[in-house]
Amino acid sequence: MSSRAFVLNPDHSPLMPCTAKRARMLLTAGRAAVWRRYPFTIILKETSGTQSQPLALKIDPGSKTTGMALVLDGKNGKRCIWGAELTHRGRAIKLKLLARRALRSSRRSRKLRYRPARFLNRTRPAGWLPPSLMHRVLTTLSWARKIDRSTMMDSIAMELVSFDMQKMESPDIRGVEYQRGTLLGTEIRAYLLNKWDGLRAYCGKEGREVEHLTPRSRGGSDRVSNLVLSCRACNEKKGNQELGEFLAKKPAILRKIQTQQKAGLHDTAAVNATKTRLLGELRQFGCPFPLGIGAQTSFNRQAQEYDKAHWIDAACVGESGAAVAVQRRKPLLIKSMGRGNRQVCGTDRYGFPVRHRTHQKVFFGFQTGDIVRAVVTVGKKAGTYTGRVSVRATGSFRLPQVDSIHHRFFSTLHKGDGYGYSF
Structure with a gap:
């Protein structure tokens, strides 16, 4: 916990x-x-004094998961006293928007009454971000506010990651061809650590050495798609062999590397697009706001020999992260689940109506998304169950472990707030 x-x-x-x-x-x-x-x-139940110590919220923003940590600067030095990992649902939002667009396009092409397209009726304001990206900003900002309301937080530190995708694709780009500034080469290593989860491509252990899949002596380039993490032993064993030659007897590892090698830069683009907006929103808190870079965070974590984790990276952000005591505890895992939708007529994948939803959300005092405990005392399903509940108008609810439990067995632990929690 x-x-x-x-x-x-x-x-x-x-x-x-x-x-x-x-x-x-x-x-x-x-x-x-x-x-x-x-x-x-x-x-x-009784008012207590308000003695305080320097307490900083540190944030390691990511495309899929954002790490958060509270660092206390006390008499015994800096200590991480609370950690959490916030998992976003940006891809789920994007897929739902694509499905909605396809459905509306299909309706306009059927032999129904004409419905004019409305996608040109609106203009985008300055600083507009797609909903799937703006979701990452809003959920991180929402949790920063929650922590601010619940603690005596007096500063915020954030890792300002900048991946230069032009530099990654064309390391030799320069002069007038290079339109978007410069970036230190250490960021390429940080990108590889993120892309390959800090693991060596050949043996699956943690690695830090950069290796060319296609050797430069055989025409390989310095593009990031041709780079992986490796160890000294595997690097020397591979020599100037092609990837297929070196892993001819290990087809499973070969397929895994080739699949990962083709992974795009979607996550990198998402972080680059949201960092400035998130930075501007967090500055509105009005407290000191030191920044750090990805290479510095990685160096701080490795120098202190901490495991790779988003919340630990958050604790190591900035100059103050060079000496932070992080205990081996489980962080709070927060997953964005959404709050349902307003669609009254549910449709199948072809756009035809298949179900109807009522306007009522609360049934017998419970709502879908509430974290509850069910203590069933009779029947084949007797036992104690805990989890997010899915309610029905009939009063027979469903939990992840069991279905069709009467509402009288339930008690609320945490009202639904759009998130799922675990440790």
Whole structure:
């Protein structure tokens, strides 16, 4: 579980996070109550003093997952007291928008009454981002606000990653051909660490040495699509062989590398497109805002011999991340699930109506997305189950582990807020 619990005064003003042991003592003694399960927050029954220590929220933005960490600068140095990983649903949003566009296009082409296209009716404001990208900004900003309301946070640090895709595709580009600035070569290594999950391509272990799939002596280029991570032993063993020659007896690894080698730059483009918008929104908090680069974060993590993880990368962001004590604890895993949709008439993949949704969302005090506990005492399904509930008007609800459980067995742990939680 997360190492610290958030604490609120009776007037909902934030206090410094306390240890799990301290939170249990306050709850057992009746001096506090559980305010929120995720992230775990307690609220005191009597007002307490507001002594504070420097507390920084550090963010490692990513295309699919964003790491967050709270770093306390106390008497014993800097310590990471809370960590979380926020998984975005940008690709799910993009697929839904594509499906909607195809459905509307299909309707206009059928032998129905004419429906004029409306996609040219609106103009895009300055700074517009596609919904799938803006989602990443909004969810990160939303969680920064939640943490700000629940803790005495006094600064924010963010990793400002910049991948120059022109430099990656054409390392020799220069002069008038190079229109978008320069970038240090260390960013290519950081990109490879992200693309290959920090693992060696040939033996699957953690590696840092850059290797050419097609050797330069046999016409290989310095393009990022021809680069992988390797170790010294595998590099020397491969020599100037082609990839197919070297892995002729390991077809599974060969297919994996070839598939990963063809991976596009979608994630890189998403980070580049959203970084400036996120930076501007976070500056609105009005607190000190130091920045860090990806190479510095990677160096800080490797120098302290920490495992590769998004929340650990967040703790190592910036100059202050060079000496941060990170305990081996499980971070809070946050997954964006959405809040449903407003579509009343559900359709199949061809656009024909197949179901009807009511305007009512809450049934018997429960709503789809609530995290609940079901204690079933009778029948074949007797047992205790916990998870996100899917409600029905009939009163027979579904959980990930079991279906068709009567609502009388349920109790709410955490009201649905559009996210799923785990450790």
